[in-house]
Protein backbone atom coordinates (compact mmCIF):
# COMPACT_ATOMS: atom_id res chain seq x y z
CA UNK A 1 0.00 0.00 0.00
CA UNK A 2 1.36 3.42 -0.87
CA UNK A 3 1.75 5.83 1.97
CA UNK A 4 -0.43 8.68 0.80
CA UNK A 5 0.12 10.47 4.15
CA UNK A 6 3.75 11.15 3.38
CA UNK A 7 2.83 12.99 0.18
CA UNK A 8 0.33 15.34 1.78
CA UNK A 9 1.95 18.63 2.47
CA UNK A 10 -0.69 20.43 4.47
CA UNK A 11 -3.00 19.48 7.29
CA UNK A 12 -5.97 20.76 5.26
CA UNK A 13 -5.35 18.09 2.65
CA UNK A 14 -6.34 15.49 5.23
CA UNK A 15 -9.81 16.94 4.70
CA UNK A 16 -9.80 17.93 1.04
CA UNK A 17 -7.63 15.36 -0.68
CA UNK A 18 -7.56 11.99 1.04
CA UNK A 19 -7.77 9.04 -1.36
CA UNK A 20 -7.81 6.69 1.64
CA UNK A 21 -11.31 7.91 2.46
CA UNK A 22 -13.02 9.21 -0.73
CA UNK A 23 -16.45 9.40 0.92
CA UNK A 24 -15.29 11.82 3.55
CA UNK A 25 -13.14 13.79 1.12
CA UNK A 26 -16.22 14.29 -1.06
CA UNK A 27 -18.25 15.54 1.90
CA UNK A 28 -15.58 18.03 2.90
CA UNK A 29 -14.92 19.16 -0.65
CA UNK A 30 -18.41 19.66 -2.09
CA UNK A 31 -19.52 21.94 0.73
CA UNK A 32 -16.56 24.23 0.62
CA UNK A 33 -16.61 24.21 -3.17
CA UNK A 34 -20.17 25.52 -3.30
CA UNK A 35 -18.94 28.89 -2.09
CA UNK A 36 -16.01 30.77 -3.58
CA UNK A 37 -13.43 27.97 -3.52
CA UNK A 38 -12.64 25.75 -6.53
CA UNK A 39 -11.57 22.12 -6.35
CA UNK A 40 -8.27 23.17 -7.86
CA UNK A 41 -7.60 25.50 -4.94
CA UNK A 42 -8.66 23.07 -2.25
CA UNK A 43 -6.74 20.13 -3.69
CA UNK A 44 -3.94 22.16 -5.18
CA UNK A 45 -1.47 21.99 -2.37
CA UNK A 46 -2.25 25.51 -1.22
CA UNK A 47 -2.34 26.21 2.50
CA UNK A 48 -5.70 27.15 3.95
CA UNK A 49 -5.32 30.24 6.12
CA UNK A 50 -7.93 30.99 8.75
CA UNK A 51 -8.71 34.58 9.65
CA UNK A 52 -9.99 34.62 13.22
CA UNK A 53 -12.41 37.54 12.98
CA UNK A 54 -13.04 39.37 16.25
CA UNK A 55 -14.87 42.37 14.80
CA UNK A 56 -18.65 42.75 14.86
CA UNK A 57 -21.35 45.28 15.74
CA UNK A 58 -21.04 44.05 19.32
CA UNK A 59 -17.28 44.53 19.30
CA UNK A 60 -16.65 48.09 18.01
CA UNK A 61 -13.03 48.19 19.19
CA UNK A 62 -12.28 45.45 16.66
CA UNK A 63 -14.82 46.36 13.99
CA UNK A 64 -12.15 47.70 11.63
CA UNK A 65 -11.09 44.08 11.11
CA UNK A 66 -14.29 43.54 9.08
CA UNK A 67 -12.72 45.90 6.51
CA UNK A 68 -9.07 44.92 7.03
CA UNK A 69 -9.95 41.28 6.31
CA UNK A 70 -10.26 42.10 2.59
CA UNK A 71 -6.64 43.25 2.57
CA UNK A 72 -5.54 40.21 4.58
CA UNK A 73 -7.28 37.94 2.09
CA UNK A 74 -5.66 39.73 -0.85
CA UNK A 75 -2.25 39.16 0.75
CA UNK A 76 -2.99 35.49 1.39
CA UNK A 77 -4.17 34.91 -2.19
CA UNK A 78 -1.25 36.79 -3.73
CA UNK A 79 1.12 34.57 -1.75
CA UNK A 80 -0.65 31.39 -2.93
CA UNK A 81 -2.87 30.63 0.07
CA UNK A 82 -6.60 30.07 0.40
CA UNK A 83 -8.21 32.43 3.00
CA UNK A 84 -11.13 31.33 5.16
CA UNK A 85 -12.54 33.89 7.59
CA UNK A 86 -14.47 32.71 10.64
CA UNK A 87 -16.01 34.46 13.68
CA UNK A 88 -14.57 34.60 17.18
CA UNK A 89 -16.86 34.93 20.20
CA UNK A 90 -17.11 38.72 20.80
CA UNK A 91 -15.17 40.17 23.75
CA UNK A 92 -15.97 43.87 24.04
CA UNK A 93 -14.38 45.36 27.15
CA UNK A 94 -16.96 48.12 27.43
CA UNK A 95 -19.96 46.03 26.41
CA UNK A 96 -19.88 42.64 28.08
CA UNK A 97 -21.37 42.13 31.55
CA UNK A 98 -20.41 41.04 34.12
CA UNK A 99 -16.89 41.19 32.63
CA UNK A 100 -15.13 40.75 29.31
CA UNK A 101 -12.47 38.91 31.32
CA UNK A 102 -14.96 36.08 31.87
CA UNK A 103 -15.18 35.63 28.10
CA UNK A 104 -11.45 35.68 27.42
CA UNK A 105 -11.33 31.99 28.29
CA UNK A 106 -14.54 31.25 26.37
CA UNK A 107 -13.17 32.83 23.19
CA UNK A 108 -9.93 30.96 23.83
CA UNK A 109 -11.76 27.64 24.14
CA UNK A 110 -13.82 28.13 21.00
CA UNK A 111 -10.78 29.26 18.99
CA UNK A 112 -8.88 26.13 20.04
CA UNK A 113 -11.81 23.99 18.92
CA UNK A 114 -12.04 25.75 15.54
CA UNK A 115 -8.32 25.63 14.80
CA UNK A 116 -8.11 21.98 15.77
CA UNK A 117 -11.33 20.80 14.15
CA UNK A 118 -11.31 22.53 10.76
CA UNK A 119 -9.04 22.28 7.70
CA UNK A 120 -6.75 25.15 8.68
CA UNK A 121 -2.97 25.27 8.10
CA UNK A 122 -2.22 28.67 9.57
CA UNK A 123 -4.13 31.57 11.08
CA UNK A 124 -4.22 35.34 11.20
CA UNK A 125 -5.34 36.47 14.66
CA UNK A 126 -7.25 39.75 14.52
CA UNK A 127 -6.57 41.45 17.83
CA UNK A 128 -7.37 44.79 19.43
CA UNK A 129 -9.67 45.28 22.41
CA UNK A 130 -8.17 44.24 25.72
CA UNK A 131 -9.00 40.54 26.06
CA UNK A 132 -9.10 39.73 22.35
CA UNK A 133 -5.30 39.78 22.11
CA UNK A 134 -4.54 37.35 24.95
CA UNK A 135 -7.51 35.11 24.07
CA UNK A 136 -6.25 34.60 20.54
CA UNK A 137 -2.57 34.25 21.48
CA UNK A 138 -3.53 31.71 24.16
CA UNK A 139 -5.47 29.71 21.56
CA UNK A 140 -2.63 29.87 19.04
CA UNK A 141 -0.20 28.73 21.74
CA UNK A 142 -2.34 25.72 22.65
CA UNK A 143 -2.88 24.60 19.06
CA UNK A 144 0.57 25.54 17.74
CA UNK A 145 -0.34 26.04 14.10
CA UNK A 146 1.60 28.81 12.33
CA UNK A 147 -0.05 32.01 13.55
CA UNK A 148 0.45 35.75 13.21
CA UNK A 149 -1.38 38.55 14.98
CA UNK A 150 -2.71 41.69 13.32
CA UNK A 151 -4.29 44.34 15.50
CA UNK A 152 -6.87 46.82 14.29
CA UNK A 153 -4.92 49.76 15.69
CA UNK A 154 -5.82 52.48 18.16
CA UNK A 155 -8.45 55.13 17.45
CA UNK A 156 -7.28 58.56 16.35
CA UNK A 157 -6.35 60.85 19.24
CA UNK A 158 -9.33 62.33 21.06
CA UNK A 159 -9.43 66.08 21.78
CA UNK A 160 -11.50 68.11 24.24
CA UNK A 161 -11.18 71.89 24.37
CA UNK A 162 -7.68 71.89 22.93
CA UNK A 163 -6.34 69.08 25.14
CA UNK A 164 -5.80 65.42 24.33
CA UNK A 165 -8.67 63.29 25.59
CA UNK A 166 -7.51 59.71 26.08
CA UNK A 167 -9.71 56.62 26.21
CA UNK A 168 -10.64 55.67 29.73
CA UNK A 169 -8.22 58.11 31.29
CA UNK A 170 -10.63 60.98 30.64
CA UNK A 171 -13.41 58.97 32.28
CA UNK A 172 -11.46 58.60 35.54
CA UNK A 173 -10.50 62.29 35.45
CA UNK A 174 -14.07 63.41 34.68
CA UNK A 175 -15.43 61.21 37.45
CA UNK A 176 -13.39 63.29 39.89
CA UNK A 177 -14.45 66.59 38.32
CA UNK A 178 -18.09 65.51 38.59
CA UNK A 179 -17.58 64.60 42.26
CA UNK A 180 -16.03 68.04 42.85
CA UNK A 181 -19.02 69.66 41.17
CA UNK A 182 -16.85 71.24 38.46
CA UNK A 183 -18.67 69.60 35.53
CA UNK A 184 -22.20 68.27 35.09
CA UNK A 185 -23.53 64.97 33.75
CA UNK A 186 -23.88 66.35 30.19
CA UNK A 187 -20.28 67.55 30.05
CA UNK A 188 -19.15 64.22 31.50
CA UNK A 189 -20.77 62.41 28.54
CA UNK A 190 -19.37 64.89 25.98
CA UNK A 191 -15.85 64.54 27.34
CA UNK A 192 -16.12 60.74 27.22
CA UNK A 193 -17.39 60.70 23.61
CA UNK A 194 -14.65 63.13 22.53
CA UNK A 195 -12.10 60.49 23.50
CA UNK A 196 -13.45 58.03 20.90
CA UNK A 197 -13.32 59.87 17.53
CA UNK A 198 -12.92 56.95 15.09
CA UNK A 199 -12.88 53.19 14.70
CA UNK A 200 -10.11 51.48 16.60
CA UNK A 201 -9.24 50.40 20.12
CA UNK A 202 -8.31 52.62 23.09
CA UNK A 203 -5.84 55.35 22.11
CA UNK A 204 -4.17 55.44 25.54
CA UNK A 205 -1.54 52.95 26.74
CA UNK A 206 -4.36 50.98 28.32
CA UNK A 207 -4.68 47.23 28.15
CA UNK A 208 -5.39 47.13 24.40
CA UNK A 209 -2.35 49.16 23.27
CA UNK A 210 -0.29 47.36 25.91
CA UNK A 211 -1.26 43.86 24.83
CA UNK A 212 -0.76 44.65 21.16
CA UNK A 213 2.64 46.18 21.87
CA UNK A 214 3.50 43.04 23.83
CA UNK A 215 2.23 40.78 21.03
CA UNK A 216 4.73 42.61 18.82
CA UNK A 217 7.50 42.38 21.44
CA UNK A 218 6.77 38.65 21.77
CA UNK A 219 7.43 38.36 18.04
CA UNK A 220 3.88 37.39 17.12
CA UNK A 221 3.24 40.26 14.64
CA UNK A 222 5.19 41.84 11.85
CA UNK A 223 7.48 44.55 13.27
CA UNK A 224 5.75 47.91 13.49
CA UNK A 225 2.24 46.50 13.48
CA UNK A 226 1.00 47.46 16.94
CA UNK A 227 1.03 51.25 16.95
CA UNK A 228 -0.45 52.15 13.53
CA UNK A 229 -3.71 54.03 14.16
CA UNK A 230 -6.75 52.18 12.84
CA UNK A 231 -7.74 54.55 10.01
CA UNK A 232 -4.20 55.10 8.63
CA UNK A 233 -3.18 53.79 5.20
CA UNK A 234 -0.24 52.01 6.83
CA UNK A 235 -2.76 49.84 8.69
CA UNK A 236 -4.20 48.53 5.42
CA UNK A 237 -0.73 47.87 4.04
CA UNK A 238 0.14 46.00 7.25
CA UNK A 239 -3.00 43.86 6.83
CA UNK A 240 -1.92 42.93 3.31
CA UNK A 241 1.67 42.14 4.36
CA UNK A 242 0.42 40.07 7.29
CA UNK A 243 -1.68 38.01 4.88
CA UNK A 244 1.31 37.44 2.63
CA UNK A 245 3.54 36.60 5.56
CA UNK A 246 1.36 33.89 7.13
CA UNK A 247 1.50 31.84 3.91
CA UNK A 248 5.29 31.87 4.05
CA UNK A 249 5.16 30.93 7.75
CA UNK A 250 3.09 27.85 6.88
CA UNK A 251 5.52 26.87 4.11
CA UNK A 252 8.42 27.28 6.57
CA UNK A 253 6.45 25.67 9.42
CA UNK A 254 7.21 28.61 11.72
CA UNK A 255 4.99 28.01 14.72
CA UNK A 256 4.14 29.80 18.01
CA UNK A 257 6.38 27.30 19.83
CA UNK A 258 9.34 28.64 17.80
CA UNK A 259 8.49 32.22 18.79
CA UNK A 260 6.91 32.10 22.25
CA UNK A 261 10.05 31.14 24.15
CA UNK A 262 11.15 32.22 27.61
CA UNK A 263 13.36 34.88 25.93
CA UNK A 264 10.31 36.33 24.19
CA UNK A 265 8.41 36.68 27.47
CA UNK A 266 11.42 38.26 29.17
CA UNK A 267 11.60 40.84 26.36
CA UNK A 268 7.87 41.50 26.68
CA UNK A 269 8.20 42.22 30.42
CA UNK A 270 10.99 44.75 29.78
CA UNK A 271 8.98 46.39 26.98
CA UNK A 272 5.93 46.56 29.24
CA UNK A 273 7.84 48.72 31.70
CA UNK A 274 9.23 50.91 28.92
CA UNK A 275 5.78 51.63 27.49
CA UNK A 276 4.14 52.14 30.92
CA UNK A 277 1.97 49.10 30.22
CA UNK A 278 -1.19 47.96 31.94
CA UNK A 279 -1.41 45.91 35.14
CA UNK A 280 -3.55 43.54 33.09
CA UNK A 281 -0.47 42.49 31.16
CA UNK A 282 0.85 40.11 33.87
CA UNK A 283 -2.22 37.84 34.06
CA UNK A 284 -2.55 37.81 30.27
CA UNK A 285 1.13 37.05 29.66
CA UNK A 286 1.10 34.43 32.41
CA UNK A 287 -1.83 32.79 30.60
CA UNK A 288 -0.16 32.87 27.18
CA UNK A 289 3.05 31.46 28.70
CA UNK A 290 1.24 28.64 30.45
CA UNK A 291 -0.57 27.59 27.27
CA UNK A 292 2.77 27.76 25.44
CA UNK A 293 4.40 25.61 28.12
CA UNK A 294 6.86 28.35 29.15
CA UNK A 295 7.70 28.79 32.83
CA UNK A 296 6.85 32.34 33.91
CA UNK A 297 6.14 33.40 37.47
CA UNK A 298 4.36 36.50 38.70
CA UNK A 299 7.56 37.43 40.59
CA UNK A 300 9.38 37.63 37.21
CA UNK A 301 7.50 40.89 36.68
CA UNK A 302 9.45 42.52 39.47
CA UNK A 303 12.74 40.65 38.97
CA UNK A 304 12.93 41.41 35.24
CA UNK A 305 10.66 44.41 34.91
CA UNK A 306 10.91 46.68 37.94
CA UNK A 307 14.41 48.01 37.38
CA UNK A 308 13.66 49.17 33.83
CA UNK A 309 13.01 52.68 32.55
CA UNK A 310 9.73 54.25 31.45
CA UNK A 311 10.42 55.55 27.93
CA UNK A 312 7.01 56.15 26.37
CA UNK A 313 5.26 59.39 27.26
CA UNK A 314 1.71 58.23 26.76
CA UNK A 315 -1.40 58.42 28.95
CA UNK A 316 -2.07 57.23 31.64
CA UNK A 317 1.61 57.35 32.76
CA UNK A 318 2.39 60.34 30.48
CA UNK A 319 0.85 62.93 28.18
CA UNK A 320 0.45 61.73 24.60
CA UNK A 321 -1.80 59.28 22.74
CA UNK A 322 -1.56 56.68 19.98
CA UNK A 323 -0.91 58.95 16.98
CA UNK A 324 2.18 60.45 18.62
CA UNK A 325 3.45 57.02 19.65
CA UNK A 326 3.14 55.81 16.06
CA UNK A 327 4.91 58.87 14.63
CA UNK A 328 7.71 58.47 17.17
CA UNK A 329 8.40 54.99 15.82
CA UNK A 330 6.14 52.70 17.87
CA UNK A 331 7.35 49.41 19.33
CA UNK A 332 10.42 48.97 17.07
CA UNK A 333 11.73 52.36 18.22
CA UNK A 334 11.19 51.43 21.88
CA UNK A 335 12.89 48.06 21.33
CA UNK A 336 15.72 49.74 19.41
CA UNK A 337 16.38 52.07 22.34
CA UNK A 338 16.24 49.17 24.80
CA UNK A 339 18.43 46.96 22.60
CA UNK A 340 21.17 49.58 22.38
CA UNK A 341 21.19 49.68 26.19
CA UNK A 342 21.53 45.89 26.30
CA UNK A 343 18.12 45.33 27.88
CA UNK A 344 16.72 42.76 25.42
CA UNK A 345 17.46 39.22 24.33
CA UNK A 346 17.87 39.72 20.58
CA UNK A 347 18.08 36.03 19.76
CA UNK A 348 14.29 35.70 20.17
CA UNK A 349 12.60 34.70 16.88
CA UNK A 350 9.75 36.67 15.32
CA UNK A 351 6.89 36.06 12.91
CA UNK A 352 8.98 37.96 10.34
CA UNK A 353 11.16 34.84 10.16
CA UNK A 354 14.15 36.66 11.63
CA UNK A 355 15.30 37.20 15.21
CA UNK A 356 15.16 40.68 16.72
CA UNK A 357 18.90 41.07 16.14
CA UNK A 358 18.16 41.36 12.42
CA UNK A 359 15.23 43.73 12.79
CA UNK A 360 16.27 46.58 15.06
CA UNK A 361 19.15 48.03 13.07
CA UNK A 362 18.60 51.81 12.88
CA UNK A 363 15.35 51.65 14.82
CA UNK A 364 15.31 54.56 17.21
CA UNK A 365 13.01 57.18 18.57
CA UNK A 366 11.90 59.69 15.95
CA UNK A 367 10.58 62.03 18.63
CA UNK A 368 12.42 61.98 21.97
CA UNK A 369 9.56 63.90 23.60
CA UNK A 370 7.31 60.86 23.04
CA UNK A 371 9.83 57.99 23.15
CA UNK A 372 12.79 58.79 25.38
CA UNK A 373 16.24 57.24 25.12
CA UNK A 374 17.22 54.88 27.97
CA UNK A 375 19.74 57.46 29.22
CA UNK A 376 16.98 60.04 29.73
CA UNK A 377 13.88 58.12 30.83
CA UNK A 378 10.63 59.63 32.08
CA UNK A 379 11.15 57.58 35.20
CA UNK A 380 13.74 55.07 36.35
CA UNK A 381 12.76 51.77 37.98
CA UNK A 382 9.30 52.09 36.53
CA UNK A 383 8.06 48.49 36.59
CA UNK A 384 5.64 46.65 38.84
CA UNK A 385 6.29 45.75 42.43
CA UNK A 386 5.10 42.32 43.50
CA UNK A 387 3.85 42.54 47.07
CA UNK A 388 2.98 39.80 49.55
CA UNK A 389 1.82 39.68 53.18
CA UNK A 390 -0.91 38.20 55.31
CA UNK A 391 -3.66 39.46 53.00
CA UNK A 392 -2.47 37.66 49.85
CA UNK A 393 0.43 35.63 48.42
CA UNK A 394 0.95 38.14 45.63
CA UNK A 395 -0.42 41.42 44.35
CA UNK A 396 0.89 44.01 41.91
CA UNK A 397 1.53 47.71 42.14
CA UNK A 398 2.23 49.84 39.05
CA UNK A 399 4.85 52.33 40.15
CA UNK A 400 4.95 54.41 36.96
CA UNK A 401 1.63 56.03 37.87
CA UNK A 402 2.55 56.92 41.47
CA UNK A 403 2.66 60.73 41.39
CA UNK A 404 5.15 62.71 43.44
CA UNK A 405 2.17 64.21 45.24
CA UNK A 406 0.96 60.79 46.24
CA UNK A 407 4.42 59.75 47.40
CA UNK A 408 4.80 62.87 49.52
CA UNK A 409 1.36 62.62 50.98
CA UNK A 410 1.11 58.95 51.78
CA UNK A 411 4.42 57.20 51.65
CA UNK A 412 6.83 59.14 53.75
CA UNK A 413 7.32 58.27 57.36
CA UNK A 414 10.53 59.74 58.75
CA UNK A 415 13.30 57.26 58.01
CA UNK A 416 10.94 55.00 56.06
CA UNK A 417 10.31 56.30 52.58
CA UNK A 418 7.64 54.01 51.19
CA UNK A 419 5.87 53.12 54.44
CA UNK A 420 2.23 53.95 55.08
CA UNK A 421 0.02 52.91 57.97
CA UNK A 422 -3.69 53.29 57.66
CA UNK A 423 -7.11 52.29 58.87
CA UNK A 424 -8.80 49.82 56.54
CA UNK A 425 -12.27 50.34 55.10
CA UNK A 426 -13.51 47.21 53.38
CA UNK A 427 -16.10 46.93 50.60
CA UNK A 428 -17.66 43.62 49.54
CA UNK A 429 -17.83 44.57 45.86
CA UNK A 430 -18.49 47.59 43.62
CA UNK A 431 -22.18 47.80 44.53
CA UNK A 432 -21.29 48.02 48.22
CA UNK A 433 -18.62 50.61 47.38
CA UNK A 434 -21.04 52.84 45.43
CA UNK A 435 -23.71 52.49 48.15
CA UNK A 436 -21.46 53.46 51.04
CA UNK A 437 -18.41 55.43 49.87
CA UNK A 438 -19.98 58.79 50.76
CA UNK A 439 -21.30 57.59 54.13
CA UNK A 440 -19.65 59.87 56.76
CA UNK A 441 -20.00 57.05 59.35
CA UNK A 442 -17.14 55.21 57.63
CA UNK A 443 -14.80 57.95 58.82
CA UNK A 444 -12.71 57.92 55.65
CA UNK A 445 -9.88 60.45 55.77
CA UNK A 446 -6.38 60.79 54.33
CA UNK A 447 -5.16 58.03 56.66
CA UNK A 448 -7.55 55.45 55.21
CA UNK A 449 -6.80 52.62 52.82
CA UNK A 450 -9.75 51.37 50.75
CA UNK A 451 -10.14 47.63 50.16
CA UNK A 452 -12.46 45.77 47.81
CA UNK A 453 -12.92 41.99 47.74
CA UNK A 454 -14.98 39.22 46.09
CA UNK A 455 -14.08 40.73 42.71
CA UNK A 456 -11.49 38.20 41.46
CA UNK A 457 -11.82 35.45 38.84
CA UNK A 458 -14.10 33.19 40.89
CA UNK A 459 -15.78 35.89 42.91
CA UNK A 460 -17.06 38.33 40.31
CA UNK A 461 -16.90 36.16 38.09
CA UNK A 462 -14.11 37.00 35.67
CA UNK A 463 -12.24 39.54 37.85
CA UNK A 464 -13.57 43.08 37.55
CA UNK A 465 -11.68 46.36 36.99
CA UNK A 466 -12.93 48.00 40.14
CA UNK A 467 -9.93 48.35 42.46
CA UNK A 468 -9.25 51.95 41.37
CA UNK A 469 -11.86 53.28 43.81
CA UNK A 470 -12.04 57.02 44.12
CA UNK A 471 -12.22 58.69 47.55
CA UNK A 472 -15.48 60.11 48.93
CA UNK A 473 -16.66 63.30 47.19
CA UNK A 474 -15.93 65.40 50.29
CA UNK A 475 -12.31 64.26 50.33
CA UNK A 476 -11.89 64.99 46.61
CA UNK A 477 -13.27 68.48 47.18
CA UNK A 478 -10.66 68.85 49.91
CA UNK A 479 -7.94 68.07 47.37
CA UNK A 480 -7.32 64.33 47.96
CA UNK A 481 -7.63 62.86 44.47
CA UNK A 482 -6.38 59.38 45.40
CA UNK A 483 -6.32 57.15 48.43
CA UNK A 484 -4.29 53.95 48.50
CA UNK A 485 -6.53 51.08 47.42
CA UNK A 486 -6.17 47.31 47.30
CA UNK A 487 -8.25 44.39 46.15
CA UNK A 488 -8.53 40.98 44.56
CA UNK A 489 -9.84 42.41 41.28
CA UNK A 490 -8.06 44.35 38.57
CA UNK A 491 -8.13 47.94 37.43
CA UNK A 492 -8.48 49.45 34.02
CA UNK A 493 -5.20 49.80 32.15
CA UNK A 494 -6.20 53.39 31.46
CA UNK A 495 -6.35 54.27 35.16
CA UNK A 496 -3.59 56.29 36.78
CA UNK A 497 -4.42 54.97 40.26
CA UNK A 498 -1.52 53.55 42.29
CA UNK A 499 -3.63 50.59 43.41
CA UNK A 500 -2.53 47.25 44.80
CA UNK A 501 -4.39 44.78 42.70
CA UNK A 502 -4.72 41.27 41.29
CA UNK A 503 -4.40 39.99 44.88
CA UNK A 504 -4.12 36.21 44.76
CA UNK A 505 -5.58 34.05 46.14
CA UNK A 506 -8.82 35.99 46.06
CA UNK A 507 -11.08 36.33 49.10
CA UNK A 508 -13.83 33.92 48.03
CA UNK A 509 -11.40 31.02 47.85
CA UNK A 510 -10.00 31.84 51.28
CA UNK A 511 -7.28 34.42 50.62
CA UNK A 512 -6.29 36.51 53.65
CA UNK A 513 -8.24 39.48 52.29
CA UNK A 514 -11.39 37.60 53.33
CA UNK A 515 -10.44 38.06 57.01
CA UNK A 516 -9.89 41.82 56.94
CA UNK A 517 -12.43 44.04 58.72
CA UNK A 518 -13.20 47.75 58.55
CA UNK A 519 -11.29 49.41 61.36
CA UNK A 520 -8.25 47.10 61.21
CA UNK A 521 -4.87 48.80 60.96
CA UNK A 522 -2.85 47.92 57.85
CA UNK A 523 0.76 48.65 56.99
CA UNK A 524 2.06 49.10 53.45
CA UNK A 525 5.84 48.87 53.22
CA UNK A 526 7.09 49.33 49.68
CA UNK A 527 10.72 48.79 50.73
CA UNK A 528 10.07 45.25 51.94
CA UNK A 529 7.26 44.76 49.40
CA UNK A 530 4.64 43.91 51.99
CA UNK A 531 1.07 44.80 52.82
CA UNK A 532 -0.13 43.37 56.14
CA UNK A 533 -3.12 43.64 58.39
CA UNK A 534 -1.77 44.53 61.84
CA UNK A 535 -4.01 42.07 63.60
CA UNK A 536 -2.55 39.79 66.25
CA UNK A 537 -1.98 36.19 65.32
CA UNK A 538 -4.54 34.64 67.68
CA UNK A 539 -7.30 36.95 66.46
CA UNK A 540 -6.34 36.32 62.80
CA UNK A 541 -6.43 32.56 63.47
CA UNK A 542 -9.86 32.84 65.10
CA UNK A 543 -11.19 34.72 62.08
CA UNK A 544 -9.72 32.08 59.81
CA UNK A 545 -11.40 29.30 61.79
CA UNK A 546 -14.76 31.08 61.66
CA UNK A 547 -14.58 31.80 57.91
CA UNK A 548 -16.82 29.91 55.50
CA UNK A 549 -16.75 30.20 51.73
CA UNK A 550 -19.63 32.35 50.41
CA UNK A 551 -22.37 31.03 48.13
CA UNK A 552 -21.68 32.17 44.57
CA UNK A 553 -24.84 32.01 42.50
CA UNK A 554 -24.07 31.93 38.76
CA UNK A 555 -26.39 33.52 36.21
CA UNK A 556 -25.33 31.51 33.15
CA UNK A 557 -24.03 27.98 32.56
CA UNK A 558 -20.68 29.37 31.36
CA UNK A 559 -20.24 31.30 34.62
CA UNK A 560 -20.68 28.09 36.57
CA UNK A 561 -18.28 26.13 34.36
CA UNK A 562 -15.74 28.96 34.49
CA UNK A 563 -15.90 29.19 38.28
CA UNK A 564 -15.30 25.47 38.63
CA UNK A 565 -12.18 25.48 36.48
CA UNK A 566 -10.57 28.91 36.62
CA UNK A 567 -7.32 29.54 38.51
CA UNK A 568 -6.07 32.72 40.16
CA UNK A 569 -4.84 35.94 38.49
CA UNK A 570 -1.25 35.32 39.62
CA UNK A 571 -1.31 32.17 37.50
CA UNK A 572 -3.02 33.86 34.56
CA UNK A 573 -6.66 33.12 35.39
CA UNK A 574 -6.56 30.15 33.02
CA UNK A 575 -8.98 27.28 32.80
CA UNK A 576 -6.63 25.04 34.74
CA UNK A 577 -7.56 21.85 32.89
CA UNK A 578 -6.80 23.53 29.55
CA UNK A 579 -3.14 24.08 30.38
CA UNK A 580 -2.50 20.33 30.04
CA UNK A 581 -3.35 20.48 26.30
CA UNK A 582 -0.33 21.65 24.35
CA UNK A 583 0.69 21.68 20.69
CA UNK A 584 -2.51 19.88 19.82
CA UNK A 585 -2.23 20.50 16.06
CA UNK A 586 0.06 17.48 16.11
CA UNK A 587 -2.99 15.26 16.56
CA UNK A 588 -5.62 15.09 13.83
CA UNK A 589 -9.23 14.87 14.93
CA UNK A 590 -11.23 11.87 13.67
CA UNK A 591 -13.38 12.13 10.56
CA UNK A 592 -16.93 13.23 11.30
CA UNK A 593 -18.93 10.61 9.35
Ligand code: FES
Nearest residue numbers: 061129201202208
Ligand atom coordinates in the same frame (compact mmCIF):
# COMPACT_ATOMS: atom_id res chain seq x y z
FE1 FES B 1 -11.84 48.08 23.75
FE2 FES B 1 -10.33 49.82 25.32
S1 FES B 1 -12.40 49.24 25.47
S2 FES B 1 -9.81 48.69 23.59
Ligand code: MG
Nearest residue numbers: 093465492493
Ligand atom coordinates in the same frame (compact mmCIF):
# COMPACT_ATOMS: atom_id res chain seq x y z
MG1 MG C 1 -11.22 47.87 31.16
